[in-house]
Amino acid sequence: MVKDTSVNICGVRLKNPILCASGTYNFRESGLYYDPAALGCITTKSVSLLPWDGNDAPKIAEAYGGMLNAIGLENRGLDAYIKTELKMLKAAGATVMANVVGRTAEEYAEVAGALAATDVDLLELNISCPNVKDSGIAFGTDPKTAAGLVAGVKKASGGKPVIVKLTPNVTDITEIARAVVDAGADGLSLINTLKGMRIDLRTKQPVLKAGGGGLSGPAIHPVAVRMVYETRRAVSVPIIGMGGVMTGADAYELMLAGAVAVAVGTAALIDPAAPLRILEELKVFL
Amino acid sequence: MVKAHRGQYPVTKNESIADGIYELCFEAPDIARAANAGQFANVYLPGGAMLLPRPISIADVRGDVVTLVYAIVGGGTKALAGIKAGARLEIMGPLGTGYFDYAGSPTDAAPSGAFENPFTALLVGGGVGAPPLHFAARRIRAARRGRVKIVACLGFRGHPWYREEFERVCDEVLLASEAEGAAAFHGNVAHLLDKSFPYKEAGSPQANGQALPSLALACGPRPMLKAASDFCAAKNITLRVSLEERMGCGYGACAGCTCKTRLLGDVLKPQNGPNMPNAEGFIKKKVCAHGPVFWADEVVW
Structure with missing residues (x-):
């Protein structure tokens, strides 16, 4: 008999606890390597009301046991997302969490409101991207601002579960966690990337055109474990853990820390089929 | 795009052919069969410290053997140069759009x-x-x-x-x-x-x-x-x-290598990828998947 590894997140059943993290899955390309319906959930790349251009290259730099990115939330906007990526993923039978971003609290609410009318399963609010100046992390480092944004989105999202993705770039993540949960967040995703920088020894300038970027990969896994552990003890909503998961053991460690499900990000950039491999490895522990 | 092959392929040669330039040959029947000129392969380094692939253009295919030529530009390519013939390397390919991956190209059965x-x-x-x-x-x-x-x-x-x-x-x-x-x-x-x-x-x-x-x-x-x-x-x-760009994944997932292009509207120059220009008239495209080969006049230099 096949063991039931399904988990429930805010009333949405995921057939297993492995998700892909936002910005590391693309239906056209990643879809060549595995069936998106085989994962618990596909988190899609941040979507904004109108298309965003993102940053100029270089947007990627390597670091010991990790990588820096400064993509800058490049995306084709809400309309294109609903008509193409979301439509194709739902047609393929996938459970989908849409990662939402905006330049203002109103924009977040407008995108969430439009997505509430679609068959997307979950919303994930990105208030933690370190790579855009006027949004993202700016909303996720101050508890009051974060709470206000979440309250606005909850009002607009018509009962669609709202997961809030938190940044580790704060003094105390549990403070933000409590604030957004009090404001109505149905669940939390953590952690987003850590702020970092590489400098080219030859040019003596930052490698990334944007200057700094977000560090991801196995180097940040212990940070994620600790933050999930602390947040679990501060709030009672479901937590999706993420940060440097390369193996099933890494995923299980985050679950032991208190995550109900785990997202795979950087590992999928190194091997598109990594989420499936990690799922198989995780099953040994469950 | 089509699915690339991936495996631990045996290295048959990895030698310096000029100052700081290395020729890497490996036996990969599946990659060799699928490869087109202008496409590249992702080479993954052993060890786990340097995680990202080194995307390297394919220089030749003879039988089952694929040849890549690379320059030592940093720690990754330096480590790659230390790999000896007989070792196995994790490689994924072929990736990207090549020189002749369009209808009517000179290598097409029905060239324009x-x-x-x-x-x-x-x-x-x-x-x-x-x-x-x-x-x-x-x-x-x-x-x-x-x-x-x-x-x-x-x-x-x-x-x-x-x-x-x-x-x-x-x-x-x-x-x-x-x-x-x-x-x-x-x-x-x-x-x-x-x-x-x-x-x-x-x-x-x-x-x-x-x-x-x-x-x-x-x-x-x-x-x-x-x-x-x-x-x-x-x-x-x-x-x-x-085009060359620093890449993250090399297969189209991360948007780490996008470049600015424009719509040509020329039937003889079919273009890959999105076709809706932004407010400034540009279309961002992924060098790894929509390229690396582009029409020169679609690139916003």
Whole structure:
């Protein structure tokens, strides 16, 4: 008999606890390597009301046991997302969490409101991207601002579960966690990337055109474990853990820390089929 | 896009062929069968400290053996140079869109009118950008036999290398070096192009009897590609360029290598990927998946 590894997140059943993290899955390309319906959930790349251009290259730099990115939330906007990526993923039978971003609290609410009318399963609010100046992390480092944004989105999202993705770039993540949960967040995703920088020894300038970027990969896994552990003890909503998961053991460690499900990000950039491999490895522990 | 192959492939050769330049050969029947000129392979380093792939253009395919040529530019390629023949390397490929991955290309079973009759193909390469053009030359030669004249214009910082490989498949190999006395022409590729093709534009009479290139393919540093683009635009030569960019995944998931392009609206120049320009009139495309080969005139230089 096949063991039931399904988990429930805010009333949405995921057939297993492995998700892909936002910005590391693309239906056209990643879809060549595995069936998106085989994962618990596909988190899609941040979507904004109108298309965003993102940053100029270089947007990627390597670091010991990790990588820096400064993509800058490049995306084709809400309309294109609903008509193409979301439509194709739902047609393929996938459970989908849409990662939402905006330049203002109103924009977040407008995108969430439009997505509430679609068959997307979950919303994930990105208030933690370190790579855009006027949004993202700016909303996720101050508890009051974060709470206000979440309250606005909850009002607009018509009962669609709202997961809030938190940044580790704060003094105390549990403070933000409590604030957004009090404001109505149905669940939390953590952690987003850590702020970092590489400098080219030859040019003596930052490698990334944007200057700094977000560090991801196995180097940040212990940070994620600790933050999930602390947040679990501060709030009672479901937590999706993420940060440097390369193996099933890494995923299980985050679950032991208190995550109900785990997202795979950087590992999928190194091997598109990594989420499936990690799922198989995780099953040994469950 | 089609699914790339991935595996631990046996390395048959990994040797220096010039100062700081290495030739890596590995046995990969599946990659070899699928590879097209201009495509690349992701090479993953063992150890787990350097996680990201090194995307390297395919320089040749012979039987089951794929050849990549790379320059040592940092810690990753330095570590790669230490891999010995007999070892296995994690490799994924072929990836990206190549020089001839469009309907009507010179290697197509039904090439467009311009390539049915004898024509001249011009290869413009700089440094480690030259080897992928060698693979392209072999593919055009295989498809068009004697109905193509291939002229290579290659530039190097020091002594030219890969010359014999090009001479075997090209009708003419013109070499430039920025080091005085290292090649017949002292200077860069742009100057060599101006000197070698002095005519005003395609269709005008030839001073030196050179046939008119109908198609040019380029690979090398961005300033060289831009110069080739200006040269070809002025002379009305169709040019395809292979762009280089720092990549994250190399297969289209992360948007780490996007570049600005424009919509051409030319049926003879089919374009990959999204076709809705943004407010500024640009379309961001992924160098790894929609490219690395683009039409020169779709690139926003």
